[in-house]
């Protein structure tokens with residue numbers, strides 16, 4: 001006897017309809033895909049596999065994300081994750097951002113090699 005599926009799977013049947021990508025783009029809800037690392041200024045094209053973002057889309061190159069920032073966004077304190085790559089055929093209708101965002105203090109506040117604070121300038 002067919003018991004009620006709804007009881008077993010309460011989420012079934014109430015799934016929201018898929019929204020066409022064009023609509024989300026008009027609403028401005030796609031990733032910005034910023035063009036540069038905010039720290040060192042390295043170019044990060046949309047197809048780059050070495051771009052990292054935080055939840056606010058602060059954007060960093062792989063070297064900075066790993067070696068300077070150690071996976072933590074210096075702007076908001078959030079974690080950094082690899083930026084998803086937008087399929088090329090969607091870049092025409094949903095182009096990447098061209099606005100350059102820079103954190104001018106990043107390079108000085110997060111120098112390379114400040115890993116454990118063991119190497120200081122003074123060498124006795």
Ligand SMILES: [Zn+2]
Nearest residue numbers: 037040061064
């Ligand atoms: Zn960088």
Ligand SMILES: [Zn+2]
Nearest residue numbers: 054058073076
């Ligand atoms: Zn951030």
